[in-house]
Amino acid sequence: MNTSCYAVNIRSTIDKNDNAYIGEDALNLLIDGFSCPPNLEVEHFLKHSALDFTKKNQSVTYLAFRPATHGDIFAGYYSLAIKPISVRASAISKTMGKKLARVSVLNQENDTFTASAYLIAQLGKNFALPKEKRISGKELLTFADLTIKMARHIVGGMVEFLECEDNPFLLDFYAENGFKAFDRRTATPSDNESPHELVQLLRFL
Numbered sequence: 001m002n003t004s005c006y007a008v009n010i011r012s013t014i015d016k017n018d019n020a021y022i023g024e025d026a027l028n029l030l031i032d033g034f035s036c037p038p039n040l041e042v043e044h045f046l047k048h049s050a051l052d053f054t055k056k057n058q059s060v061t062y063l064a065f066r067p068a069t070h071g072d073i074f075a076g077y078y079s080l081a082i083k084p085i086s087v088r089a090s091a092i093s094k095t096m097g098k099k100l101a102r103v104s105v106l107n108q109e110n111d112t113f114t115a116s117a118y119l120i121a122q123l124g125k126n127f128a129l130p131k132e133k134r135i136s137g138k139e140l141l142t143f144a145d146l147t148i149k150m151a152r153h154i155v156g157g158m159v160e161f162l163e164c165e166d167n168p169f170l171l172d173f174y175a176e177n178g179f180k181a182f183d184r185r186t187a188t189p190s191d192n193e194s195p196h197e198l199v200q201l202l203r204f205l
Contacts, residue, residue, distance in 0.1 A: 005075065005135060007143045010054050010061040027051070030063075030074055035128040039165075042124035046077055050122075053079070059121050064135055064143055075135035076125035078144040080151075083119040085161055085202065086112050091182045099204055103158045117159040117202070118148045141177060152205055161202040163187075171199060179203045 012020035013027045022030070031050070036043040050061040059081035065072040087104075089097050089111045097113070104115030123144065125135050148160055162179070164170045171181070179201035187198050 005064055005066050005139060005143075007062045007064045007078075007147070010051060010063060013063070014051070024051070033128055034074065034077075034124075034126050036124045037127055039124065042122055045079070045122050046124065050077070050079060059119075061122070062143065062147060064140060066133065066135065073129060073133060074126055075129065075133070076140050077122065078120065078124075078140050078147075079122035080144060080147060081119045081121050082116055083161075084114060085117045085159070085200075086114050087182050087202070088112050092180065096180070096204070099158065115159055116157070117161050118151065118157060118205075120144050120148075120160060120162040123162070137173060138177075149205065158205055159202055160205060161200060163198040163200050166197055166199050174201050177203075 008020050010027070012018040013022050014024055015021055031046050034043060034046055046061070050059075053059045054061055059079045061077055061079040063074060064076045064078070066075045067073075087100060089106070092100070100113045100115060104113040106113055120141075123137070123140050125137065125140060127134065145160075151157070161182075162174070163185070164174065166184075180203065181199050181201050183200045184197050185200060186195050188195075
């Protein structure tokens with residue numbers, strides 16, 4: 001991981017008492033320059049929902065920056081939330097089931113575990129930057145993990161999960177980082193999209 005990068009809670013950018021304060025107008029100008037052609041949902045969320053969701057405590061977005069001589073570069077972002085997940089016992093190994101049983105409720109009728117988990121809701125790098133200045137997916141995921149581990153230290157928890165497109169590159173990337181697929185769901189389409197399937201993956205902390 002490039003340790004020169006750093007992440008800022010988006011709350012801090014609109015808090016006049018915080019050293020990271022820039023105000024909403026400057027924040028909107030900053031994120032307006034974000035581009036993510038491989039996943040337009042990631043771009044749309046940052047530009048239209050991230051701040052509002054944070055204000056409502058539905059999720060919290062963190063902005064990742066790379067220091068530069070003439071002003072730090074906005075390299076990417078990630079959003080985190082706490083959500084319930086349902087995991088079919090038949091979809092995971094017995095070892096994973098035993099771990100999940102410690103922090104979940106098992107529905108005997110359908111043999112499904114239900115638990116609260118940390119959700120990596122969004123993960124996106126800024127493709128508006130030249131390739132050599134972009135943050136890597138690994139760096140962003142590491143930042144998200146560090147933030148989740150800090151939350152875990154304060155309030156506990158054992159499970160994190162995310163959803164991604166059924167894309168071999170993405171699935172290989174998350175598998176290499178310890179995530180295991182446990183289910184699929186049909187995403188609710190936006191105005192410009194058709195329904196599509198998302199793969200759900202989890203990892204124990």
